[in-house]
Amino acid sequence: MNLIELLVAPFRYTFMQTAALAGILVAVTCATLGVYVVLRRMAFIGDALSHTVLPGLVIAYLNQWNIFGGAIVASVLTSLAIGWLSRRREVREDTAIGILFTGMFALGILLISTVRSFRDFTHMLFGYILGVTNDQLITIGIITLIVIVTLIALHKELELTSFDSLHAATIGLRADWLRYVLLVLMALAVVAAIQAVGVVLTSALLVVPAAAASLLTNRLPRMMVLASGIAIVSALAGLYASYYLDVASGASIVLACIACFAVAWAVRAVRERPAGY
């Protein structure tokens, strides 16, 4: 087989086409939002959100409800709780988030342990993009649309509150309200990403492509486009690895993101080296 055939062959199968589309949508959603996650230093929150959806997923599964619905409810409630906790003074924000997410994750594991077999839940924990159904693809598509439209509509406000919340407050713009909006968008992105890379690795999709893009450009819109490009390439690379090497797709996607980050780091290092070296 030549290179073109190697690239095209997997997409003769419908499940691969669906997986690719899901991967692209998840990549764009997480990468564009991830730029704010990285610049606003919310990476830990992203990780927390992805872990706290587990009890929602499990409860929905055990009651034969829509698992996406369970995940959305759990993640949105968690994001609002994080927003509320962040404003309290009893404990520091990172401590509060750490307590919340470990507790919720432990609850999810406990619920899983009440079922005789862990097998059904490995897809939730580690992702199974090759198993995305058309209904799930539609849900992911709706989430992508909500996230992208909101980011475009609120771009100038989100950007301003990211670096100068004081000026924002002076002109009557509620930075805390926008933070809640961002947290809810993160919650939705996490739900979309779980199908691709699972609960455990979702935060990587939020953080790594954006972090790589931030090494290559210092313009926010360009950073979002670059991050999306990196994430899409990583998603497709992960799919190819899964297809040809029969390895876990979620982990492959994340490792591809890490590889892109390493390349970005090297490019920046070469750019910044003193002349003559």
Added chain:
Amino acid sequence: MFIPYDNATPTSHTEARSDVPALELTQVSARYPGTHQLALQEIQFCVKPATRVALVGPNGSGKSTLLKVAAGLLPLVSGTARVFGKPVGQTHARVAYLPQRGELDWKFPISLRKLVLTGRYVHLGWLRQPSRQDWALADEAIARMRLTDLAERQISELSGGQQQRALIARAIAQDADLLLLDEPLNAVDVTTREVVSQVLTELQQHCKTVLIATHDLDHLNTQFDAALYLVDGRQVEVVGN
């Protein structure tokens, strides 16, 4: 369609020329959230429009606190604060607050030009994007602060004086009637001092009111119309008001 960021109603700049005080504090006391001690106690002070007024006092005297009260950033414990006759918080478009430089994330990836453009956001409200006129006003403000050559530079690459000028450019782009400046000439270069002083004089000539927190007592008599002395959050003396 204009959707304001809060329920403030648009205000007219013509009031800047009237007898309505630019800032009127009546027995104002304020404290920071989560603290018990009053940061300001029973301040009674009036700033006439189109004047330049100094807030003077040692560190911790309440200068920054008073500016934050005037900007609507700190709730009052007691008393009233009005800007151009309206309660503080209802005149966002007419008030520009310049904090000390450390209160902004200067490492954020944004150009100087874009930073100055954010001064126009209060006039845009939700959903509207800056127009060509907004960009032109931003460019004009940048030119007034002699920063045109640095317009596309990242704010992380600016010197302290350039950062200060950028913030003042933003206030000019906003076309605010009341400028609240927190130690604008603190640790800046000579060029910045000259440009800022010149621009503040021009602003006053255009009927803008400027309230400046400063340690610099050298030019109080020559550059300011009035001064409020603060110590430990209390009003000690008012000069020239």
